[in-house]
Amino acid sequence: GDELLALTLEPGEYDSTVVCETVDGIGIIDLSSFSENSGREFTSAVKKLESQGVRNVIIDLRGNTGGYLSAAKDISEVLLPKDSVIFQEKDKDGNIQKLKTEQEGQADFDHIVILQDGSSASASEVLIGALKDNLDNVTTVGTQTYGKGTEQVSVPFTDGTSLKYTIAEWLTPSGESINRTGFAPDVEVGLSPVRTVTYPGMEEGEVIVADSVNDNAGALQLFLQYLGYEVDRTDTYFDAAGSEALRRFQADHGLEPTGEADKETFDQIADLTLIRIYESEKSDDAQRNRALEILSSGE
Template sequence: MTEERNPEQKKKTVQVKLVRHKWPDEIAAEKALRRKTILLVIGAILFFGIGYACNAVTKTNGVASSSANQKLNEVYDIMLNQWYFGKDIDSLDEALLNQALKGMSGSESDPYTSYLTKEETMELSSSLQGSVMGIGVEYVYLYDSGSFYIVNVFANGPAGRAGLCSGDQIISVNEESVAGLDSDALREKIVGEKGTTVRMQVKRENKLLDFEIERGEVASSVFGEVKGSVGILTIASFAENSGELVGDYLKEFDQQGVTSLIVDLRGNGGGYVQAAVDIANHLLPEDSVVLYEEKRDGSMSENRTSGSGKQYRYDAMAVLVDGDTASASEVLTAALRHYLDAEIVGVNTFGKGTVQITKPFADGSSLKYTIAQWLTPAKEKIHGKGIAPDVEIASAEAHLFSPVALNGTYAADSVSQPAVIVQKELAFLGYAVDREDGYFSTASSEALKQYQRNIGMETDGVIDQAVMDALYSSVQLKWNAEKETLDTQMIKAMEVVNDR
């Protein structure tokens, strides 16, 4: 059984640079609210969705009534032939059909069901392969400012080896400015054949830096490292080959004498549920129920471990989670706690507990829709409530902020939400702010002036777009450089496994 959360991607032949995608339905919803940050992430036939149900046009058996059919046809004919603005839309007939299908499949009661056009289906089906061709970064695009920011650089990937960092703002690719591009256009400029190079200019704090990066294969879903006798397994998504990659890392851990394990699922929005089962095969006893699926008619099915592959045992285990740990990640978290008494460290998880499958159509479009709800091995529901940690500990707040696009500037003696972010980021960087409540006091402005002076910016103490960009970069640089001492959640997880 395949299922998912946010994503929705099936295997695609063409491999591209890993980009962090947000599903079209989520993008539309967010743009309608505030045209906010659009994250480009991973997905496939997992736990995901969005939608809007239109029961008025269908009978209980799903066959449209003749009166409903007539109304639909009349509205379609009017929009196609008489609607004034229809003249400005290419392929109006296709656009109207897509809009109707999206309306029928969308519902506030189920934000994980939606119709996807051919283009959306193709775009969203490229990432859950576990490894992709490219440079190995995730980025965000701010619609309001038209800017791109790197939010993650994959360990051991081409971008990381070249020196790119999270927090870098992308300025140009191959000497061409990215201003005015959308996410698809930028991706087209960066993708290319393995072994070829791409030249990128980024802005880091207040400096422009140039990089030449050789494209290559990026293992994006799993990364492992050993610290003393503790193996740390970071699972970014549940891709097709994640189970195999986890097995490879666990074998390496075994060879290095690892006795305790930390599974880091922070920021993991899900993926193929079968990948979660495949990973569980390496850790849980044979024939263990990893999850139950409750169908519409109330019937229940089970997903069990098969015992395939070598199983590994540890003296202690901890699972790191946060508010973005969702779906298949929650499946694995619940199973590891249920069977192995793994200690859950972090904050409450997202709470994505429904199951979706994808129905492809001949024209390349698809419908992803909810077919079941999943339950933990203890038959507990997760949807809407998530998993509470055994050890609750938050991460540094400033590190979690996303890039921000401003509509204006903010001087001393003003109150604004951007001021809250600036104050918290300055405090994180070690500057003496007197408050963090959004009132941009004289003392806060003076702290900003000191920061501006230190990185060579104009020293005016005013919050503007350049300040927001520079602070975001500085915070990410500090986090990456001092993660050993700043990542309080990982530090606590290490304490948990070493004390057990």
């Protein structure tokens, strides 16, 4: 609300890439990246779910651009049988080395649903490939993944700089390359455009007026539509209907009803939209809801 809260905080260290919860008896593991501790945290999450009798689980890899391949291996060790191929590494001479699990998996879920999107890349795709090729109870939901099928190393120098270069291409256990193509989902489900829209942001002195084209106009009209104001379009052309919707928003929020958007007005609308998205993050998440539906119905 309007309350101002002042706090004094001590700096600390926090490294958690795994968030775990249950919804109606279904486990949800949100894996935000593949860090040094992800394997251990994932193992703890799985043990927690199994102690609660959870038999079906969602692994959320959306927005996970990757990280350490060793973390993908650690997580695969939890879910796959011993000697399962996690991925294959192909060098510039065509030599192939297979990386396999070294211990028997600790988890035995009835059904695993993986949530994926265009930002699911690299180690996320390694995990998707490993689970899809080795298990017959895995379903992917969302949109096409990024398609990062190469492996890099970084060499540091004494002056503080480093050189990062590609050493190999990785392949799925079945020998498939997903580089520049990614994985298509088994069940394609998109998100509301308001959750995925990109825009440059308004500059000081910039104004969006009716009957004009502006790179921020599409986002502005999407935001207004999401907040319950009627617009005719959501592209970069700001038409009369968009201006009228903005005028009504301004009147409702104590702003001068000009029907024009400067930086202050745009930022206020964007902030309010973000708050509403966070408030309804789970109920409006079509991909997550579809995954829950699949597991609840036994599809």
